[in-house]
Amino acid sequence: MISEHADYARREEQRAEIVVIGTGAGGAVVGAELAEAGYDVLFLEEGGYHPTSSMNPYVQESIPRMYRDASATIIFGRAPISYVEGRCVGGSTTINGGMAYRAPEAILAEWARSMGQPDLGPASLEEHFLRVEAATNVGPQLNTSIGNDSRIMAQGAAKLGWEYVENPRNQDRCVGANSCVLGCPTGAKRSTLVSYMPRAIAAGARCLTEVKATKLIIEGGRCVGVEGRAINPRTRRQDKRVRIRAKAVVVACGAVQTPTLLLRHGLGRPSGQLGRNFTCHPNAKVLAVYPFEVRAWQGVNQAGQIREFHDQGILFAENFIPPGALAANMPLHGEEIHEAMLDYNRMVLTGVLVEDSTSGRIHRLPFGGALPRYDITAHDHARFLWGVRKLAELHFEMGASKVYLPFSNLHVAHHPDELARIAETQRSVQTIELFTPHLMGTARMGSRPSESVVDLRGEVWDLPGCFVADASLFPSAIGVNPQVTIMAMADQVAHRMGESRSLRRAA
C-alpha cells in the first residue's frame, strides 16, 4: 500500500519490523528482498509516487515532481559542480539513463585488498550482481532504438580507432523514446519504480511517500525507529509529524542525504569517516552542432561509451536532453540563446566523465541541510582539458560545424585549430563548468571500525539496528555508472540482514 500526505494524521504513528528510508537503487532492493523474506517492511520516501502513466516529456512538469530541490543542487568548491538526484518513488533510478555497468573487477579487488576483506571483492559480489541484473533485465539495446547521436559517437570512435562499447541497460524492449531523464513514459526502463517496488508492495510492504526523515529514534544505544515530517504538496511545508517504530532502520537516502541524517546524531565516531570520501565522477559537457539534422531526441539516450581512455579514468558518452534542460545549461540568453537553440535538431550533447582522483566531504548545516564540498585536483583539471579537446576533435572529425565547450571564458569553437586555445585560456579551475548525477562514498563499508562507517552487513559501527544501503557504502569511486553496484551491495546487505539471528528473533 502507498500513502501520501493527505492520508496522514497530524501526528502519525506506525510500526514495522524494518523501516527503509528511500526507494532508489539501494532502498528498494533491500526493502523488496526483506519483504519477500517475510519481514514487515515500511518505506519512507521524501518524494511522491508518479507511475509510468503520469510520465510526460515536459521539463516544467517533471523536474518539480521527481528531482531534489527542483534540481537547484550544487556541490561547492573549486570549481562548483551542479548535481541532480531523484526525489520520488524509485529515486534516481526513475530519472537516470539506465546504464547498468558493474564496478570494474580491479576496483572491487582493490576494495577487498584495502579493507582486508574478500566480501567486497568481485567473487563475493558476483551472485548479487547476477540477481539484480536479472531483476532489472540488464541487456544490450535493440538496434531499432539506436539514434543518430549514438551513431555519430560510434562512427567517430571507429574513425579515430578508439574503443566504443555498447552499454548494458536495465530495460525491457527499450525503443529509444529518449525521455529517461524525465521518467520513462513507455515503461521499458526497469527502474526500481517498476521492478523492485511493485515486488515489495506485492509482498505486503507499505510505502509512506511525501515524508522527509528528520531523525532516528535511538533508545538504549540502539536505533528503534525514525521520525519524519510529511510535506504538504501545495505549500511544501513540513506540517505533519510521522513516527515509525521498528526493529531495524535502513538508511538509503543517497550519498548526500544519508550522511546528513546520520551526522545529526554524531555517528561515525570510531573512524571519523562519516561524510568523508565523497566522490562524484564530475563530468563536463561538449555540445556539437552538425550541418545536418541529427534529431538526437529520437533514440536511446546513451547507446554506448567510448572507453579508449578508461585506464586514464576518462570516458566519453552522449546523453541528449530536452530543450528546456539544454537551454538552462547554455551560457547564453536573449537572441543569442534562441539563435543557438534553433539548431536543436542538429545538436549532439556529449560528456567527458573523469574518475575522481580526490574526494570531498558532506557537512550538515545547522537546520538539517546538506552542504557538499569538493575541489577538483590539478590532475583532474588537466584530464578534463585533454578530454574536452579529444571529444571536440571527434565531433569535428565527424563534420560538426561548431562545438560548444564547457568553459566560461571559451564557450565555442568553430574549427579544430581553435581547440589549441583550450590550453592557453584554461589556466584556472574556476572557468570550467561541471555537472554530475553520480554521488558516492560517504559512509564507507569496511571490516574495521577505525577505518569505516558501517560493517560488512551494512550496520553502522556505533549504532546497532541502523543499516546503510546505498552509494554511501562505496569505499571509493568506481569510474562507471553506479546503479548496478549500489543494487548489488544493497542485495548483499539485505541477505545479511535477513540471515541475522537477532533480526529474525525480533521479527
Add this chain to the structure above:
Amino acid sequence: MADRKKRLEVMDDRPGPMDRHPDDGWEIAEPFPLDPRSRRALGALIDALLPEGPRTAGSEEEIALHVRRMMRYMPLTTALGLVASLHLLEWSPLWRLRGIRPLSGGARGRATRLLRELSHSRLVPIRTLVLGPRALVLSTFYDRDEVHAALEYEPRAFIRERIALRERLARGENREQDAIPLAAPLEAAQAHPAQKVAS
C-alpha cells in the same frame, strides 16, 4: 479522489497519455510569495533573458508564475538566495557603474547586454548570480509548446510511435523499417559499428 486512491493501490508500468498536467492526483505547489518589488525585478529579468520570438501574449507572466512555483521545491535558504540575487541583478547597473536606474527602469537591450557581461565575469560569484535565474527562466521558456513548435521538436508524437513499436515487439514483430531514420551523411557508413558489448 477516487482516482488518487486507485493510483496509490496499483503499481504498474502502463504508459499514459503524456499530458502536460497529468491527472494523477498530484498537486503542484503554490507560487513562492514575492513582494511587488521582487516581482518587478523578476519580470525585468525574464524580459531581458528571453529572446523576442516566439513569445506569446502572457508568456512572461506564466513563466514568472512557474519560476515562483519551482522556488517552493528548493530549500528555503536557496529560494531566499534567489530572491536576493533578483535584487542584486535588478540593481546591477548601479554596482557595475552603468547608471543609476535599475534593470526594470531601462530598455530591454541594455539589460540583456549587462546580464551577458555579468555571465562572462571572471568572478565565480558574479557568474553564479546570473546562472540560477537564467536556468530557471530559460528552462521554462524552452519547455513551452509554441517554442517546441519553433524548434520542430514534437516528442509526444514520437513517443507514441515508439510505444506502438514496443507493443509490436511484444507480439514478436521486429521490422527493419522501425529503426530510427539515419541522418543522411551517416548512411554511407555502418549504422552502429559497436566493437563490443560490455559484459
